[in-house]
Amino acid sequence: MQDLSLHVGVNEFVSLVGPSGCGKSTFLMMAAGLESISAGDIWIDGKPITGPGADRGMVFQSYTLFPWLSVEENIRFALKKSKLSRREQDALVREHIQLVGLEGFERAYPNQLSGGMRQRVAIARALVYKPEMLLMDEPFGALDAQTRLQMQELLLNVWQTHRTTVLFITHDVEEALLLSDRIYVMTARPGRIKAEVVVDLPRPRNLLDTESDPRFAALRRQVLTLIREEAQRAAASGEFAGAT
Amino acid sequence: MSGSVPSQRPAELRRQPVRLLELRREIPRRWYLGAGVGFIALFLIAWIALTAGQWVSPIFLPSPLAVLAELRSQAASGVLWQDLWASVYRIMVGWVLSTVLAVPIGVLMGNFRFFEGLFEPFIDLVRYMPAVAFVPLTILWLGVGDAQKFAILFIGVFFQQVLMIMDNVKTVPREMIQVSYTFGLSQWEILRSVILPAAMPGIWDTFRITVGWAWTYLVVAELVAANVGLGYRIMRAQRFLETDQIILGILIIGLLGLFTDYLFKWSYRRLFPWALQSR
Numbered sequence: 297m298q299d300l301s302l303h304v305g306v307n308e309f310v311s312l313v314g315p316s317g318c319g320k321s322t323f324l325m326m327a328a329g330l331e332s333i334s335a336g337d338i339w340i341d342g343k344p345i346t347g348p349g350a351d352r353g354m355v356f357q358s359y360t361l362f363p364w365l366s367v368e369e370n371i372r373f374a375l376k377k378s379k380l381s382r383r384e385q386d387a388l389v390r391e392h393i394q395l396v397g398l399e400g401f402e403r404a405y406p407n408q409l410s411g412g413m414r415q416r417v418a419i420a421r422a423l424v425y426k427p428e429m430l431l432m433d434e435p436f437g438a439l440d441a442q443t444r445l446q447m448q449e450l451l452l453n454v455w456q457t458h459r460t461t462v463l464f465i466t467h468d469v470e471e472a473l474l475l476s477d478r479i480y481v482m483t484a485r486p487g488r489i490k491a492e493v494v495v496d497l498p499r500p501r502n503l504l505d506t507e508s509d510p511r512f513a514a515l516r517r518q519v520l521t522l523i524r525e526e527a528q529r530a531a532a533s534g535e536f537a538g539a540t
Numbered sequence: 541m542s543g544s545v546p547s548q549r550p551a552e553l554r555r556q557p558v559r560l561l562e563l564r565r566e567i568p569r570r571w572y573l574g575a576g577v578g579f580i581a582l583f584l585i586a587w588i589a590l591t592a593g594q595w596v597s598p599i600f601l602p603s604p605l606a607v608l609a610e611l612r613s614q615a616a617s618g619v620l621w622q623d624l625w626a627s628v629y630r631i632m633v634g635w636v637l638s639t640v641l642a643v644p645i646g647v648l649m650g651n652f653r654f655f656e657g658l659f660e661p662f663i664d665l666v667r668y669m670p671a672v673a674f675v676p677l678t679i680l681w682l683g684v685g686d687a688q689k690f691a692i693l694f695i696g697v698f699f700q701q702v703l704m705i706m707d708n709v710k711t712v713p714r715e716m717i718q719v720s721y722t723f724g725l726s727q728w729e730i731l732r733s734v735i736l737p738a739a740m741p742g743i744w745d746t747f748r749i750t751v752g753w754a755w756t757y758l759v760v761a762e763l764v765a766a767n768v769g770l771g772y773r774i775m776r777a778q779r780f781l782e783t784d785q786i787i788l789g790i791l792i793i794g795l796l797g798l799f800t801d802y803l804f805k806w807s808y809r810r811l812f813p814w815a816l817q818s819r
Binding site: 325328329330347348349350352353354356358360362363364373374376377405406407418422425427 | 713715716718719721722723724725729733734737738740812813814815816817
């Protein structure tokens with residue numbers, strides 16, 4: 297990564313797309329404070345990031361639920377450090393189970409849930425303690441195509457009702473367009489910001505209407521072209537690297 | 541239309557031959573269990589055939605009946621119960637001592653590179669040393685009492701156990717730890733309320749395997765300077781060529797090992813239902 301500069305506004309949904317290996321996940325880990333920052337600063341709310349903290353929630357691609365805890369207990373776990381009373385916590389947990397549509401599964405354990413349901417729990421768990429910012433690293437990357445669409449709609453609805461600041465990593469351009477206010481396209485290694493695309497599609501959005509909007513097709517073309525340039529550039533430099 | 545439609549036979553009526561030998565294919569439970577029981581039965585039949593037909597001298601291989609008679613006489617005289625208790629006691633203490641140390645040290649080694657660097661070279665060195673070779677030394681250091689037996693069992697189990705527990709801890713996914721940091725937990729809180737519960741099923745399985753090793757080290761522990769115990773009984777019988785006693789001792793140790801194995805497997809299912817694959 298090199299000269300990577302981006303900003304995310306309050307309650308803004310921003311995506312980072314780019315060829316694999318460009319360092320987008322590494323950047324997210326730095327923003328989460330889970331990886332040390334080699335050079336430069338990442339600021340959140342006027343303070344530089346020095347380590348992980350409860351002001352940033354995180355959803356990973358792999359399943360990170362605690363398998364020994366039920367759905368309800370998994371979500372409550374995120375409130376371990378909360379100063380709220382037991383009753384307020386109960387209410388929050390219940391509210392977030394409803395938010396991701398898992399009523400009736402409160403007592404189920406992760407090994408009894410499908411992949412999509414597990415990620416819903418992960419989202420509820422990352423939102424329940426009200427972090428100022430949500431960092432999502434290809435959260436739907438491991439799901440099948442159908443479930444993936446369902447989860448995109450779910451996240452869209454959750455975000456449109458509970459506005460929060462989101463930094464979202466994906467390599468799925470349609471997913472980025474559907475969800476985001478702005479998209480940063482990264483270059484191949486070394487990862488820099490290649491372009492910033494403002495997604496001025498009207499809100500509230502939904503899967504069917506938004507994706508059939510002609511402006512959606514135009515934006516998709518624009519972003520795909522940017523990524524393809526990078527993929528080709530990476531392939532060309534890869535040939536040089538292979539020749540040495 | 542009056543053409544006759546071939547009647548659809550329900551699936552269960554279409555008899556399919558049982559396919560037993562197919563890569564990774566589940567087989568009917570009765571075949572699975574039957575095969576295991578059948579193999580042991582075959583082994584017994586071979587034993588009976590060899591001894592009843594006078595193919596081999598009873599000094600080399602006594603008949604199952606002779607071993608059974610030995611069992612009866614040992615049970616009646618009380619020798620069996622004394623041996624059983626002495627050996628079970630030694631196994632328990634030796635294994636528990638090893639485990640009580642191996643769990644904290646293994647957990648530290650699995651989580652902190654410093655402790656891994658500190659202990660692993662030493663442990664790797666010791667774990668290849670044969671436990672039998674420590675018998676004279678342990679007698680010199682600890683005398684001829686139970687402490688020496690515990691020490692041999694400890695040496696046989698600990699150095700492998702601690703590495704296995706380190707590996708159990710290392711299998712806890714990195715992301716599970718990272719996500720816990722985002723809830724504001726300190727590293728000690730994560731160690732206690734995330735890493736330990738997550739690693740516990742694996743550690744329990746290590747317990748099951750290592751208690752099995754303790755049984756195999758029993759004879760070594762009771763090799764010298766013992767006057768009671770299952771291993772001692774075997775060693776003594778060797779001197780007098782009492783083959784029926786040797787076989788009885790071996791069988792009892794095998795059965796007890798099997799029993800502890802099942803105990804841990806059973807408790808695993810009880811304690812960690814969430815760790816079982818449901819699909």
